[in-house]
Amino acid sequence: MQLYNTLTRRKEEFVPREPGQVAMYVCGPTTYNYIHLGNARPLVFFDTVRRYFEYRGYRVLYVQNFTDIDDKIINRAREEKADALLLAQKYVAEYFKDADALNVRRADIHPRVSGHLPEITAMIAALLEKGAAYVVDGDVYFHIASFPAYGRLSGRSLDEMQAGARVEVDPRKKHPMDFALWKAAKPGEPAWDSPWGKGRPGWHIECSAMAVKYLGHNFDIHGGGFDLIFPHHENEIAQAEAATGRPFARYWMHNGFITVNQEKMSKSLGNFFLVREILEKFPPPVVRFFLLSTHYRSPLDFDDEKLAAAGRGLERIKTSIRLLAEAMGRGSGSEKPPAAGDDFPATLEKYRQDFIAAMDDDFNTALAIGIFFELAREVNTYLQDGSKGGGLRQDDLAKAMSLFFDFNRVLGLFPVDVTAGRIRLEEPAGDDDKLTAGLIALLLEVRGQARARKDWAAADRIRDGLKELGIILEDTPQGVRWKRQQG
RNA sequence: GGCGACAUAGCCAAGUGGUAAGGCAGAGGACUGCAAAUCCUCCAUUCCCCGGUUCAAAUCCGGGUGUCGCCUCCA
Numbered sequence: 138m139q140l141y142n143t144l145t146r147r148k149e150e151f152v153p154r155e156p157g158q159v160a161m162y163v164c165g166p167t168t169y170n171y172i173h174l175g176n177a178r179p180l181v182f183f184d185t186v187r188r189y190f191e192y193r194g195y196r197v198l199y200v201q202n203f204t205d206i207d208d209k210i211i212n213r214a215r216e217e218k219a220d221a222l223l224l225a226q227k228y229v230a231e232y233f234k235d236a237d238a239l240n241v242r243r244a245d246i247h248p249r250v251s252g253h254l255p256e257i258t259a260m261i262a263a264l265l266e267k268g269a270a271y272v273v274d275g276d277v278y279f280h281i282a283s284f285p286a287y288g289r290l291s292g293r294s295l296d297e298m299q300a301g302a303r304v305e306v307d308p309r310k311k312h313p314m315d316f317a318l319w320k321a322a323k324p325g326e327p328a329w330d331s332p333w334g335k336g337r338p339g340w341h342i343e344c345s346a347m348a349v350k351y352l353g354h355n356f357d358i359h360g361g362g363f364d365l366i367f368p369h370h371e372n373e374i375a376q377a378e379a380a381t382g383r384p385f386a387r388y389w390m391h392n393g394f395i396t397v398n399q400e401k402m403s404k405s406l407g408n409f410f411l412v413r414e415i416l417e418k419f420p421p422p423v424v425r426f427f428l429l430s431t432h433y434r435s436p437l438d439f440d441d442e443k444l445a446a447a448g449r450g451l452e453r454i455k456t457s458i459r460l461l462a463e464a465m466g467r468g469s470g471s472e473k474p475p476a477a478g479d480d481f482p483a484t485l486e487k488y489r490q491d492f493i494a495a496m497d498d499d500f501n502t503a504l505a506i507g508i509f510f511e512l513a514r515e516v517n518t519y520l521q522d523g524s525k526g527g528g529l530r531q532d533d534l535a536k537a538m539s540l541f542f543d544f545n546r547v548l549g550l551f552p553v554d555v556t557a558g559r560i561r562l563e564e565p566a567g568d569d570d571k572l573t574a575g576l577i578a579l580l581l582e583v584r585g586q587a588r589a590r591k592d593w594a595a596a597d598r599i600r601d602g603l604k605e606l607g608i609i610l611e612d613t614p615q616g617v618r619w620k621r622q623q624g
Numbered sequence: 625g626g627c628g629a630c631a632u633a634g635c636c637a638a639g640u641g642g643u644a645a646g647g648c649a650g651a652g653g654a655c656u657g658c659a660a661a662u663c664c665u666c667c668a669u670u671c672c673c674c675g676g677u678u679c680a681a682a683u684c685c686g687g688g689u690g691u692c693g694c695c696u697c698c699a
Contacts, residue, residue: 163699172699179699209697293695297626340697362699363629369698392699393629401689403698430647431637436630436692438641443636446648450636453647456661495638503639507646519654521662593657600659611660618661 138193138497140358141367141434143389144290148499153357159190159197160352162386164344164361164369165247167204168228169213172235173409174424174439175362175395175402179463181425182392182433182500183360184241185549189496192547200245200351203229205251206337211326221327222251235412238421240515240549244546248347250338254329256346257338260380261318261331269379273309275321275334281314284375290389291367316372318342348386349377359386364390390571392433399438410439416606420564420623423448429502448623450510451550455562457513458541459620460520462559465534467615481519481533485540488512492544500549509544563621577608581617583612 138151153159163183166176183201189404192198202604203226204210214221236243250257261277264270269283281287281295288294295314317339322328328335346357361370370389374583377385394401397408415424418441427447431437488508495504516537519529529537545560554561580599587595600610 156638167697176699207697291627291694292643293627297695302683354674364694364698367694368696394693394699396692401693405696405698430642434629435637438636443648446636451650453662460662499639499696507638510646517662591657597658605659607661611662612656612658613661620661 139499140388140390141228141499143391146274146292149388150454151357151388152347154355157195159187159195159358160200161197161346161358161360162189162200162202162344162352162356163244163359164365165201165203165437166228166232167207167209168225168232169207169210170228170404171231171411172415173404173411174415175409177235177239177424178395178433178437179360179362179392180236180241181239181428182502183390185429185502185547186358186360186390186500187242188549189191189500192543193493197245198352199244200246200248200348202347203232203247203249204343204559205229205249205339206327206343207250207340225249226249227603235416238416239412239419239425240552242549246351248351250343250347251349253343253350254338256350257342258329258331260342260346260349260376261333261338263380264318264376267379269375270318271311275319275336276309276317277319277333277339278310278315279318279372279379281312281316281375284379286378287314287375288371290371290374293367312586316368318376341369342376344369345373345377345380345385348373349381354381354383354385356386358388358390360390360392363391363393365545367486390433393436396436396438397440399436402439402521415444419444419448422562423451423623425548426451426506426550430506432499432501432503452623454509454513454550457517458538458560458562460536461516461534461541463615463618464520465530465531465538468531481529482536484515485512485536488515489540489543492547496547505544505548509548512544521531577603577619581610581619585617 139148139150161183163179167174172180183199187197187199203225205222210225211221213219214224217224233243261622264279265272265277267283268280270277270279288297310549318337319331319333319336319342321334321336326337328337336455348359359370359373366389374385396402397410400406400408402409412424423444427439427444428437430447430450430473438483488511491511492505495508497499498504519533542560545553551560551562553559580603584596584599587593587599603610603619604622609620609622611618611620
């Protein structure tokens, strides 16, 4: 597998620290609000990375943190006159609702800052001991000049950064780019004891401390959004490596931004869309499909029309899975031997290999999805045209479905109903939906009778009426089928 | 000001030296009572512009133009 390493600015062959195992850490959200689509991109992408590694036979240890102690949380809590930690907890719970909806699997470990003060203060103490940090009035700063490799990840030198400095420099700092490891508490702020007085950790130290705790040294992959390269990840490296004297992480992966009208979606610009707002308009698989339809390092422009177009595309894949499931359900596989030169299983295998090649090349999900479409068309062709290759036998159908499952397992588009052993294309049905289904069945029965006596007006009246209600009818040789309209 | 990325059809998008994947939209056809779905065919002589390297460039080099990002909290 090849993956692009921000550290070296090129694609590299992925060689795990330990054969067959992948240890990865991805920066999670600061929990002071519901997540927006920009936050969802790394979630979905790195979830897909993890799924693909597993598909390729790796054992993955996946850690994603929550920043639940932070200035933004404190400010928000102050505005709402709430307790900062409780507020953070609430948004952790809300985060999981959104992530679950997007079919993002839980990480193996979701560490929170509030649960790791001992590890954090221990790392700060180590940095002080090694002369990489200093204390000023209860604050502790990392001293950048003590870490020669500073700037390696972001590809800039200290001189360059100073030249472009846009921030008022705190005169107490030894170097303008020195950053806080520990912030002394002001009255009323949540605070923890430390050898330097009451306070709280700076933003960057948590990730260094928690990543080292759970993944050890020189772990495989560290991920996050592009905007974390500097300063967050640069600082993480400096802290962890200065404190432990050992390499921190080996491959650094960064996803591009979601944009709106070509501008970065961000809270400060106010042009963000919450995941839950979007999910009110579009089913989760469409959102996930949309996010994966562009390579992860490219920007992805969002608007409703683009999401709708993605939804129409995804509908093709759904239809193909549906048609295949129907054919399997009928148990009507062809009994004819395959035509000479026609080898359906070999065709399927070609698609599998193409898919793997795409994903092996720096997780090219856009290409992989293209292959998914080609597979769908191939299967549809066989399914509708019994003459091609003599039609599909039952074991062919099962093999095709198995490939759909594998592609779906990696991309995570649709949840899989494990007990029923099927891909769940629609939202689960509630009680109301049962009634709806019953009523539709009744209408379809009446319409069937109308069609039998060629009363097209009555039949079309029912079909048109249902369409207005968002129910699409399709007449097939095997009878009528219905589905909900998407988007 | 410093650093970096990107520019492919109406739209989205893959493609880093060998002659433009895939999807959406659109056109025609098969199928259908008509539709829908599905399938077939068509839809970029050309990849922002100008030079250069090469037998060969969307792909490499140089120069422009444009857009975006990082340097400040941000996925």
